[in-house]
Amino acid sequence: MNNFKLIQEHFSQLHCAYCDCFFATDGVELLREEDDYWVVRVSCSACQQPAGVAIVGIEYEESAAARAEGPPAPPVKPLTDLTVKDRKRLSKFATITDDDVLDAHSFIQELGADWTRHLPKRFQKKAE
Numbered sequence: 001m002n003n004f005k006l007i008q009e010h011f012s013q014l015h016c017a018y019c020d021c022f023f024a025t026d027g028v029e030l031l032r033e034e035d036d037y038w039v040v041r042v043s044c045s046a047c048q049q050p051a052g053v054a055i056v057g058i059e060y061e062e063s064a065a066a067r068a069e070g071p072p073a074p075p076v077k078p079l080t081d082l083t084v085k086d087r088k089r090l091s092k093f094a095t096i097t098d099d100d101v102l103d104a105h106s107f108i109q110e111l112g113a114d115w116t117r118h119l120p121k122r123f124q125k126k127a128e
Contacts, residue, residue: 004030007040007056016044016051023051 008025015022024045032039036058042051082090108115116124 003058004038007038011040011042011054016047016049018049019044019047021046027051 005025008028011023011028012025013022021044023042027043027045029041029043030038031041031053038056038058040054040056042054043049044051111118
């Protein structure tokens with residue numbers, strides 16, 4: 001059974017808020033199909049009232065061909081331009097966390113228009 005038929009069957013178990021009839025499968029219309037979700041419009045076939053639009057998450061079953069191929073390949077390690085010496089030198093520092101990035105963002109946001117005052121004197125633009 002395909003996924004859309006399952007969606008239609010799901011909505012056919014629900015009642016219309018206007019007339020209290022069950023929704024018919026023909027009252028479920030596919031509006032948009034994406035990789036991991038579908039957008040459907042539901043309306044009552046008995047009283048013709050629209051029930052609304054729903055976003056339905058979709059999980060596809062793995063095909064027999066994909067299962068026969070075996071496990072997925074391991075992730076590829078990112079390439080780097082760092083030398084062995086650079087990696088050794090930098091490995092003594094802690095890994096940057098999500099909180100570190102958020103802290104840096106907050107700091108930069110609070111610098112204001114005169115942010116150059118935080119730079120060492122040699123990098124500050126000389127007043128003309």
